[in-house]
Amino acid sequence: MTTSAPLPVSPRLATASPVPAWARRTAQAVVWASLPSALWRLAVVLGVPLGLAASEYDDMLIPGWGYLVLPLLCAFQEGLAWLALGLVRPWGEVWPRWIPGLGGRRIPLYAAVAPAALGALACTVYGVLFVYTTLHADMDITVWGEWVMNACYIPLAAWGPLLGVVTLHYYRRRQLG
Numbered sequence: 001m002t003t004s005a006p007l008p009v010s011p012r013l014a015t016a017s018p019v020p021a022w023a024r025r026t027a028q029a030v031v032w033a034s035l036p037s038a039l040w041r042l043a044v045v046l047g048v049p050l051g052l053a054a055s056e057y058d059d060m061l062i063p064g065w066g067y068l069v070l071p072l073l074c075a076f077q078e079g080l081a082w083l084a085l086g087l088v089r090p091w092g093e094v095w096p097r098w099i100p101g102l103g104g105r106r107i108p109l110y111a112a113v114a115p116a117a118l119g120a121l122a123c124t125v126y127g128v129l130f131v132y133t134t135l136h137a138d139m140d141i142t143v144w145g146e147w148v149m150n151a152c153y154i155p156l157a158a159w160g161p162l163l164g165v166v167t168l169h170y171y172r173r174r175q176l177g
Contacts, residue, residue, distance in 0.1 A: 019089075024088045026165050027087055029158070030081050030159060031078070031081045031082055033158045033162060036151065040153070042071060045061065051145015051149075053141065056139055056140055083116075086112070087166045116167040116170065117167050119163055120161070123156075123159040125160070126156070135150060
């Protein structure tokens with residue numbers, strides 16, 4: 001009885017077709033769109049003066065575990081944003097060799113497209129709602145602090161649509177390639 005081992009696939013050879021520069025830049029824009037809000041939250045945790053009243057810091061930072069929630073949220077958010085790069089890189093098409101039973105095999109198309117499409121939808125809804133509530137929040141904040149906060153959170157509205165464009169490109173490229 002023979003078992004079929006995965007054929008060695010070079011990540012360089014695994015790409016369906018070349019990724020155009022615009023798609024790579026769009027995937028990178030996903031990471032950049034999520035970064036300002038994460039940095040703003042980290043600044044809150046570090047106590048950087050952002051024009052917020054002390055009561056606002058107290059509302060955002062619950063003593064104890066609250067100081068871990070915001071950094072963990074930032075790390076989770078950035079981790080998800082970085083996954084968009086897999087849609088334009090070889091590691092998004094071939095399982096890493098260290099995964100038992102899957103290493104070196106092609107990632108099924110829908111195993112990447114389904115979560116990315118759902119993520120694009122969720123990020124669009126989250127981004128638009130969060131930006132809307134941020135712009136309409138009744139906070140004790142200075143004018144310049146409000147400007148900085150808005151400048152950091154408005155890019156979140158672009159995260160979902162950018163991810164949607166990259167996901168659609170990944171789907172079409174893998175289907176045709």
